Amino acid sequence: MNRYNAKTTEAKWQKIWQDKNTFVADDHADGEKYYILSMFPYPSGRLHMGHVRNYTLSDVIARYKRACGFNVLHPMGWDAFGLPAENAAMEKGVHPGCWTRDNIPAMRDQFKALGLAADWSREFATCDPDYYQHEQALFLSFFENGLVERRQSSVNWDPVDHTVLANEQVIDGKGWRSGAPVERRTLNQWFLKITDFADELLAELDHLDRWPEKVRVMQQNWIGRSEGARVFFNIVDNDRVSAERIEVYTTRPDTLFGASFCALAIDHPIAKEIAAQDNAAATFIEECQQLGTSEEAIETAEKRGFDTGLEVKHPFIEGHTLKVYLANFVLMDYGTGAIFGCPAHDQRDLDFAHKYDLPVTAVVFPDNADENFTVGTKAYTGPGTLRNSDFLDGLSVIEGIRTAIDRLTELNAGERMINYRLRDWGISRQRYWGCPIPIIHCGDCGIVPVPAADLPVVLPEDVEFDTPGNPLERHATWKHVDCPSCGKAAIRETDTFDTFVDSSWYAIRYTAPNADVPIDREAASRWMPADQYIGGVEHAVLHLLYARFFTHALHKCGYVDFKEPFKGLFTQGMVCHETYQDADGKWLSPEELIRDGDAITDRAGRPVKIGRSEKMSKSKKNTVDPASIIDTFGADTARWYMMSDSPPDRDLEWSEDGIEGAWRHTQRIWRITTERLDTLPAVHAAAPDNFGEAALELRRTVHKAIEGVTAGIEAIRFNTAVAQMYELTNALASFKGMEPDDVWAVREGLEVLAQLTGPMMPHVAEELWETLGHITPLSETSWPVADRSLTVEDTVTMAVQINGKVRTTITMPLDASKEDTEATAFADAKIRAAVHGKDIRKVIVVPNRIVNIVV
RNA sequence: GCCCCUGUGGCGGAACUGGUAGACGCGCAGGAUUCAAAAUCCUGUUCCCUUUUGGGAGUGGGAGUUCGAUUCUCCCCGGGGGCACCA
Structure with a gap:
């Protein structure tokens, strides 16, 4: 049997694409532009499955959009500065520059073996002085x-x-x-x-409607705009510190009457002054410095404080003073680096108050609470009515906040303040x-x-x-x-x-990678913003927010005439694999296992513990090397497997059986095409005037597949496109007709199959296309268009339910009237039997969908 | 601690704006082909009861809205991610 040889075929087509410059983007071509970009890789030297997934995703879109007539830019380059190179230098004694520059060609070869429709002529690495000199200019x-x-x-x-x-x-x-x-x-x-742009970056998020909701929420939280007040607490009997007062930031000025202490960050200027005079304070600060700088570390650590001995005056209550602490949970970088603590209505403050025996006064009462409402171990942060609060009594939280700020302003004891978490x-x-x-x-x-x-x-x-x-x-x-x-x-x-500075503007640089200025305005306007950006969700905040900011800043400095770099964003899931551990708990790679039926042992014959599937990582030894997969099955099969089964935004489970299934499919489409070849009419043969029912049915499947695959690719739900292609393949494989109309329909179907396969498995698709007699390569051929008359059914199968349970189905002409549908439903023997002798309360008919009889 | 996402057969997943749950693939079982194997093809495959027919249950659990809920609302449970010098 004629078996498909991936190795020779893939090399053949890669050479043809390269020689013809098929995927070099034309700066001056007609047709609407489409800029598709995968997050450029760090040149670690070895391709991993995450890369295969990322670049196959953008490649499918690049090839599809190209076939649809767009002028596509799909560039490639290297994020070449960074820590791993320095780690390599220290561990292996290699110079970071040599290490990086050796890795790039090695990795480029592996990427090329994937058969990407990428424009390699625009390639650069961020460690090239040619690139970073412009970055330096932009900084200046x-x-x-x-x-x-x-x-x-x-x-x-x-x-x-x-x-x-x-x-x-x-x-x-x-x-x-x-x-x-x-x-x-x-x-x-x-x-x-970046804080100069906080409001702008926040507001623009609303217009990024082709970004995942999740990423927008993360960025919104990261920017963390909050409205509140700056409140001044005057220091009592002040001879110890130079400041007259402590400024705190709060979002809850309504709870001022519940204040029981003030706290300063350990690196607050006043804290430093105190530490200079007081050894105990200095020691406390030193201890707190052991704590990490992350928010998680600070929030989950035990709340600790140090009584400075300072006291401050309450802005509203004459003669009332509060103690001032240094506290490990107050952040110098957020707000003013100082807080007032209202234990009843903030959990952190409550934990702190319990520890240091400070009063807890409830001032916000939930609507259903009585006069004796108190706060125990859980702070009350919900809505309610203010009590024990003098002039705020009876107001809601929202009214209280406004009224408190007004009063603070009158008294010169504070003012309205908008604060950002963004630093x-x-x-x-x-x-x-x-x-x-x-x-x-x-x-x-x-x-x-x-x-x-x-x-x-x-x-x-x-x-x-x-x-x-x-x-x-x-x-x-x-x-x-x-x-x-x-x-x-x-x-x-x-x-x-x-x-992250390097990666903040590389997308723009691709539009004119050899310009002697940082940004060629004309080229940037032509291609930017990128229509679709694809990468890991791990970049949801930092890289993507920095790149947005950078573009806004470039706009402000007059470099570009747009503000947002990425119109569409897609975040792909990780590639995961089962993990294995031997009896000693040591991680084992899949190659170190011996499989005998269901039993899995290590090479010494000892049992192996199969762990849950996790992101492929070297430390857990659960990686699968793309190079060996490509070597065994070819790039097409690897790409196909990446696109099938899992939706692109979810994690993908790598499995041996799965890749073999993909391999079978590759062979199968080759087989069904070559086996049928001799029976087919000539390429471009005119369609017969009439089709028999079998041929018509096949054509319906073919044209529905065009619609389905197109929709799946447009929506970046390639797994559903793959399912459609399987159905098309099944239909073609089992079709036996040999009449002229049959074989014409088979040719049509096989050609469509090759075309639809093109974006995902470009090499085998080109080969099939050529085998079917086409001179023009598939990469120069336009995307098929479905014939609507074949995809719209003239009859529909409708379910008939009794009390919401399906009892039978009926076949009705499309858009049949409610009356006809109801009559047909009641004419059905099963329905008659089921409703016999029962009281019909209601009949719901939704045309083309369902009949529900309520008895 | 805070914020976000997610939960459907043995497994990955499908199901348009609330309308026949389980498409498609993997796996498994039986069969055909073969000296045999690989490969390929055919049939079946949510669970339970039933010989067929047929019936019942079912989308993490519980409630609600509705003629009808995987889909909408609330509570609970499980899994995952993010939280500022990795890229």
């Missing part, structure tokens, strides 16, 4: 426009490795490599003023493998931007990783430079950009 432009600031911020500091740690490098409060307890340390860092974007990284920040520090002139003519500031290659810390700091010559302003000896900034 932001600097001129007041979007850059330098200020202090706290970081996770590893005291042994002398390095800043990412949150993920902090495990149980210890550095992942050194194991030393992590400290919080304050450094001078560069910030981009400015700290872009300084104390690392080598990133884009140098183009700034010079001069003893006389202060901060001096590198003049545009001196760009790029190139990362030096001659660095050592044998000692801890940033190699740029101890480079012999690189950081020493003459001040561009006064000419005296000065020092370069040795921090590099957060790699």
Whole structure:
């Protein structure tokens, strides 16, 4: 039998596409543009299944849109700066640059083997000076426009490795490599003023209607706009600290009469003053600094406080004072770094009050509560009526908030304040493998931007990783430079950009990757915003919010005439696999197992524990290497499996049986085409005048498949498109007719099958198309259009229910009248028997859908 | 702790705006073909009772709205994700 050879066929078509530049985007072509983009990969050196899924998704859309006549841009490049390269440098002694630049061609080959309809002519890596020099220019432009600031911020500091740690490098409060307890340390860092755009970024979310709701909600929470008040508490008998008053931020000024203490963040300026005078306070602060910087760590840690001995005056109650604590759950970065505590109506405050024996006064009473309402161990945060609150008594929470703010304003004791959880974007990284920040520090002139003519500031290659810390700091010559302003000896900034800066504008750069300016305005307007962006949901907030901000900032600086970079967003699920552990709990890879029927053992014959399916990861050894899958089954089969079964936005379970099923399908469509080939009419043969019932039925299936697959691709529900193609394949495989009208319908069906298969399995589809006698490649052929007269049924099968239970079905002409439908239903023998002797209360007829008889 | 998502056969999943639950695939069972195997083809496959016919239950659990709920509302339970220097 004629078996399909994936290896030779895939190589053949990849060469043809490359030689013909089939997928090189034309900047000047006619036709509506369509910009489809997958999140560019980090060049780790090895393709993983997540990449296969991500790029197959965008490839299906790219090929489909192309067939539909769009002028498609589907570019490719590398997010090439970042931590893994430095880790490799330290672990293997390879230079990050060499490591990265070796990885890129290796990975490019693996991507090419997938048969992507990508425009490789626009490829770049963010570590190319050609790319990052423009990034430096954009930064300087932001600097001129007041979007850059330098200020202090706290970081996770590893005291042994002398390095800043990412949150993920902090495990149980210890550095992942050194194991030393992590400290919080304050450094001078560069910030981009994303908070200037907080309202705009929030408002624009409403217009991103082709983004997943989930991502919009996450971004909304991240921005975290809240309305409340700044309240001033004057310090009593103040001779210890320089401040006259403590400013707190609250969203609940209505609960001021329930206040029982004030608390400051441990890095609040007043806290620092106190620590300078009081050893116990200093010790307390030091202890709290052991705690991580994440919100989760702070929220779940035990609430702890330190009584400063300071007292403040209540703004509304004459003569009433509150104690001032330092507290570990107050964040300096949020609001004003100080709070007032109302234990009855905030759980954190309540836990704190119980611990330090502070009064708990309920001031908001739920609507159904009586006069004796008190708060026990659970704070009441719901709506209600204000009590025990002087001039606020009787008001609702919302009225209370407004009235309290008015009074605070009158008394000069506070004012309305809008607060954001969003903080400015700290872009300084104390690392080598990133884009140098183009700034010079001069003893006389202060901060001096590198003049545009001196760009790029190139990362030096001659660095050592044998000692801890940033190699740029101890480079012999690189950081020493003459001040561009006064000419005296000065020092370069040795921090590099957060790699999210690199990925904030790459989508725009693809539109003119060789321009000698950062952004070619005309090209950017032509292609941007990207019509569809695809990537992992793990980027829902940071990357996607930063890229949005960056684009808004570019707009403000006059670089582009749009504000939002991505019109449509799709977040794909992870690729998962079962996990295996041996008797000692050691993880085993699938290759290390021996299967004998249902029994699974390790190589020593010991039983293996099968764990639940988890995201493929090296640490759990549950990865499947795409290269070996492609080698065994071909890229088409791997792609098909990725697209079948699971909806693209959900996690996909990798299974051996599944990939074999996909392989069978690949062989099957090849077989049913080649077996039938001799019986088919010539290519482009005219349709017969009439079709018999069998041929007509086949044609209906074919045209319904066109509709179904098209809808599935449009909706990015490729699994439903796959199901439609299986049905079409089944219909073609079992069709036996040999009359002229039959074989014409078979040719039509096989051609449509090849066309519909094209986006998902492009190589076998091209081969089938060619085998069917076509000279023009499938990649140059337009998408099939369904014949409506074949997809609309003229009769419908309707269910007849009695009391909501289906008793039988009837066949009715399409759009039959209610009366006819009801009459037909009652004429049915089963229905007559079932309703016989019963009282018919009601008959519901929904045309073309259902009849329900209530007895 | 806070926020969000999710739950349908042995498994992955399908079901348009509330209208025949389980499409399609995997697996499994039986059969055909074969010296045998692989491959392929055919039949069956939600569960329970029943010989067929047929009947009953059923979309995590409980309530509600409705002629009718996988779909809408409320409560509960299970699973997953995010929470600011990984990309």
